Amino acid sequence: MPRPSVGRWVVWIGLFTTLSAFLYWSFLGSEFSAQRLWRGVPQLVSLFSSRMVPPEWPAAETLWQASLETLHTVVAGTFLGALFAYPLGVLAASNWTPTWIQLPTKAVLALIRSCPVLLLALLFISAFGLGAFPGMLAIAIHSIGVLGRYVAEEVEATDPRALRAIKGTGASKLQVLQHGLVPQVLPQMLAHLAIRFEMNVRDATILGVVGGGGLGFYVLLHIKQFHWERTGPFLLVIVLLVFGSEMLSWQIRKRLL
């Protein structure tokens, strides 16, 4: 084995020093304090152990309605997102679409993706007013950006020879798409959709915090009034909902791939 040269050692030490300095700076910038951590943890524990117990259960109807609103937001938003993401994703794939269409489409998807859901929700709330609708739109738009990119990547990873062979039977471009491309990418597409659904459940539960309706709305309402005993049940439902969607998405992916 060749021995590492002195020059290489210098590079490694330089790299290590730079990274360490940057890390230290980041902790400093984020006001990391062991003292505050030490003092805060008991507060956090008391939040769950005394202030939230005994919980004050809201009317079952309220809890049900809020959960349903969150779920509806997710289902409608994810569907709307996927509806646009699939065709846009194909348009953004370099092996399928001419460059002059493909590159701008890819850029638009990247632009959409770089907008966090909460920011989108705030924008839509100011335009369309409070409630589930702007939340649903935010989820839909963000899903277009994320799913569209995955669609493009999966399309680009397909076997070009199999596509050419189907073209060679005399099939039109649309037929090659349906019979050559779709079967190659469908399972991965559905798996990405399942992951997106799971992520959207997570996002939707906190959309209410900025005025997007659903469970998050009640969490914000009760925390603002320091009614921790009323916040607890909503937090519990959020955790259960997210956990459930994660399980569902995992099961779907396990069967698909």
Added chain:
Amino acid sequence: MHERIVRLEDVRVTIDEKEVLAIDELDIRQGERVAIIGSSGAGKTTLLRLIKGFVTPTRGRVEVLGQTLPIENGKREREFHRMIGMIHQHFDLIGRESVWRNVIHGRLGSNALWRTVLGVYPERELRICLDAAREVNLDDKLHRATRSLSGGELQRVAIARALAQQPVMMLADEPVSNLDPALTGSILDLLMAICDAHGLTLLMNLHLPDLARQYAHRVIALQEGRILWDLASEDVSPERIREVYRRGAQGEDHVELESTGAAAIGWALGRLDRPVHDT
């Protein structure tokens, strides 16, 4: 003499500023069984893809089935593609789909878009696919996932798909180079039987010259994109075959000498001492 269905005149194909094909003249007549041999990089695949209409000539005249290539009109191009069945070295099937669906892909060009979208084919169309599957002895595996099949079976699915197109010509790009020797004979026998039964013209690239001599009526040797010789298979002598691989071996590509060229010479010389049996 049969009708001429392929005519190449003064054809040049340049890819990435490199001339990969330079054919001054080539005719193929209906019903012929032609094998193309040559070391890798000699232009065999490019020649087949040129005739299939997948490669555009840089210069010259390419006439196939009465059409001058390239065909600009989309509809006419699809009809042209439909008339030429092609099978490939890597089978190029949709592995996730069933055998049946892969065979039915051969009918895509002959059916209206709405039919293929909805999967509603007339009885006659289904009959064509079923007959094709029967001819390759796969009618008992129609509902199997294609990716679960063996190499020989995959190539049979590909043959059935090409046959379902009801073509007039069959192109085979290294149809057996991914198969073990035991399967090679059975796949080529099947291909010959099918081409004979349907009166198809067959043009195939083969990596082993002995197979070319054994299965084709006519053998064309390519070297660096040019036709080195074009002979009836009974006139192909060991010297002629040595010529094909020897000069290629002296070229720039030394890897070729080590692998394809030398192996093919050895194989060919070993086998050529035996009498050629007609199939």
